[in-house]
Amino acid sequence: xxxxxxxxxxxxxxxxxxxxxxxxxxxxxxxxxxxxxxxxxxxxxxxxxxxxxxxxxxxxxxxxxxxxxxxxxxxxxxxxxxxxxxxxxxxxxxxxxxxxxxxxxxxxxxxxxxxxxxxxxxxxxxxxxxxxxxxxxxxxxxxxxxxxxxxxxxxxxxxxxxxxxxxxxxxxxxxxxxxxxxxxxxxxxxxxxxxxxxxxxxxxxxxxxxxxxxxxxxxxxxxxxxxxxxxxxxxxxxxxxxxxxxxxxxxxxxxxxxxxxxxxxxxxxxxxxxxxxxxxxxxxxxxxxxxxxxxxxxxxxxxxxxxxxxxxxxxxxx
Ligand SMILES: NC(=O)c1ccc[n+]([C@@H]2O[C@H](COP(=O)([O-])OP(=O)(O)OC[C@H]3O[C@@H](n4cnc5c(N)ncnc54)[C@H](OP(=O)(O)O)[C@@H]3O)[C@@H](O)[C@H]2O)c1
Numbered sequence: 001x002x003x004x005x006x007x008x009x010x011x012x013x014x015x016x017x018x019x020x021x022x023x024x025x026x027x028x029x030x031x032x033x034x035x036x037x038x039x040x041x042x043x044x045x046x047x048x049x050x051x052x053x054x055x056x057x058x059x060x061x062x063x064x065x066x067x068x069x070x071x072x073x074x075x076x077x078x079x080x081x082x083x084x085x086x087x088x089x090x091x092x093x094x095x096x097x098x099x100x101x102x103x104x105x106x107x108x109x110x111x112x113x114x115x116x117x118x119x120x121x122x123x124x125x126x127x128x129x130x131x132x133x134x135x136x137x138x139x140x141x142x143x144x145x146x147x148x149x150x151x152x153x154x155x156x157x158x159x160x161x162x163x164x165x166x167x168x169x170x171x172x173x174x175x176x177x178x179x180x181x182x183x184x185x186x187x188x189x190x191x192x193x194x195x196x197x198x199x200x201x202x203x204x205x206x207x208x209x210x211x212x213x214x215x216x217x218x219x220x221x222x223x224x225x226x227x228x229x230x231x232x233x234x235x236x237x238x239x240x241x242x243x244x245x246x247x248x249x250x251x252x253x254x255x256x257x258x259x260x261x262x263x264x265x266x267x268x269x270x271x272x273x274x275x276x277x278x279x280x281x282x283x284x285x286x287x288x289x290x291x292x293x294x295x296x297x298x299x300x301x302x303x304x305x306x307x308x309x310x311x312x313x314x315x316x317x318x
Contacts, residue, residue, distance in 0.1 A: 027270075031277045036267025037069060037134075042183040045070075046130025050121060052076040052106070052171065053139030055086050057241030058190065061255030062136045065263055067094035071134065074124060076117075078105040100124045106139055106167035107159045118174040131182030135175055137211075138190045140164040141243065142204040146306040149202045157203050164207035169214060176229065185229035188262060189215045191272065193237045193279070196286055199295070200302050212272055219271045233272035234262045237279035245308065251278045 041047050049066045053059040054075035063073045067090050075090075077083045083101040090099050102120050104113055125132050143160045144152055152160075172187060179185030194201055195208035215233035222229055239258045240248040248254060253261070253276055262275035274280035286294055 027280065030265060030268040030270055030273060031280070033268050035264045037186070037263050039267070040133040040182070040184045040186050041070065042131050042133065044130050046125075046128055047071045047134075047182075048074060048121075048125050048128075048130055048132045049134035049136065050074040050076060050102075050132060050175070051136040051138055052167070053141075055079065055082045056255075057243060058236070058239055058255040058258055059136070059138040060086060061257070061259035062138060062262070063090060063099075064093065064256055065259045066134065066136075067097040067099075069263065070097075072098040072100075072128065072130070074100045074102060074121060074132075076102050076104065076139070078103065098128055107162045109162065109167055109170060114170045114174045117171065118178070121175065122178060125178070132175065132178045133182045133184065134186045134188070135172065135179060136188045136190070137168040137172060138188075139167060140190060140192075140207075142201055145204075146200045146302060148200065152203060160203045161207050161210075164204060165210040165214075168211060172214075172218070179229050180227060183228075186266065187218070187229060187231045188266075189231070189233045191215070191233050191235050193235060193283060193286070195235070196294075198298050198302065200299075200306070216271055230266070231271070232266065234265070234275040235272055235279070235283065236275060237282050246305075251282055253278075 047070065049062075049071040051059050051062045051066065051073060054063045054073070055077040059077075063075055063086065066073050073090065075083050075086055077086075080101065080103045083103065087099040087101055090097060102117050104117050121132055140163050143163065144156050149157075168189060172189075176185075179187065189211050191211040192204075192208040194205040195212045196205075197209070198205045212233055212235075215231055219231040221227075222231060236258060238244070238246050238252045240246055240252050240254050246252050258276050261277070265273050265275055274283050285297075289297075
């Protein structure tokens with residue numbers, strides 16, 4: 001009688017297969033579950049969302065999609081006239097939504113700057129009624145793409161960290177009391193595939209690692225304190241934007257499609273989630289392939305993006 005089946009290796013293999021199948025299925029179902037975003041709506045019907053870096057790309061996509069889902073939107077950026085133009089565009093597309101703007105450069109931001117924005121946001125919700133229920137920490141990007149870390153100046157490195165990590169931390173800290181006042185709050189932190197650790201964009205990559213880690217820690221803290229705010233991190237692959245000249249395709253959505261996918265993931269039960277299904281499919285390779293192979297592939301990809309930029313295209317984020 002064959003005794004192979006009692007070989008302990010077979011049990012280990014079976015357990016590994018069961019675990020992998022469970023993990024894969026669990027992750028895949030995330031894309032089928034209905035969004036619970038509407039739970040943040042309050043009875044007055046006046047729901048406010050703040051989107052940082054809202055004048056372009058993914059941030060403007062979030063602003064459009066939040067308006068489409070019944071939110072009034074506060075657009076944040078550093079350029080007042082660009083913000084006003086975007087607010088007008090939203091007004092034309094979504095006549096029932098209110099929009100407001102707040103202006104603050106997120107680089108070298110001060111305590112006073114953050115406090116002013118927080119007071120402006122409180123004043124906006126008090127003027128119109130309703131609560132700030134959603135904060136989308138979207139602002140970010142690469143200041144000096146495709147550079148070795150010692151090719152950065154002190155200022156460039158600090159700017160990259162401010163844009164991607166420092167401001168997100170400070171604005172979240174300052175706005176949490178407001179977010180806790182409403183029916184239910186939600187914080188969405190925009191991260192990147194580069195959080196895994198990528199060459200030639202190490203400062204940006206590490207800043208996004210901070211975003212992931214802060215997201216997890218905050219979610220754990222809120223769970224421990226039973227606070228009424230959901231925290232979710234959004235892992236993002238390549239997205240075609242005005243500043244990122246990659247070709248659109250199945251794996252490269254535009255900002256609005258990405259934002260819509262992200263809002264559809266709210267309530268999916270994962271703290272950090274690939275917002276867009278096809279980015280998740282891409283991301284599986286990071287989990288399944290050996291790191292040496294991933295590094296070879298990402299190095300080739302980043303070098304080709306570098307060439308693209310030198311050919312005159314703007315490529316800033318990954
Ligand atoms: N695009 C991608 O492929 C990709 C991939 C992974 C992750 N991400 C992440 O997604 C987020 C959005 O990226 P995106 O590609 O949509 O960016 P984007 O198109 O370059 O837009 C960035 C937004 O941030 C604002 N901004 C930039 N610097 C600022 C500053 N110092 N102070 C205030 N506002 C500032 C910009 O305002 P101005 O209009 O004034 O410049 C704009 O509204 C970022 O966190 C990025 O890291 C993007």
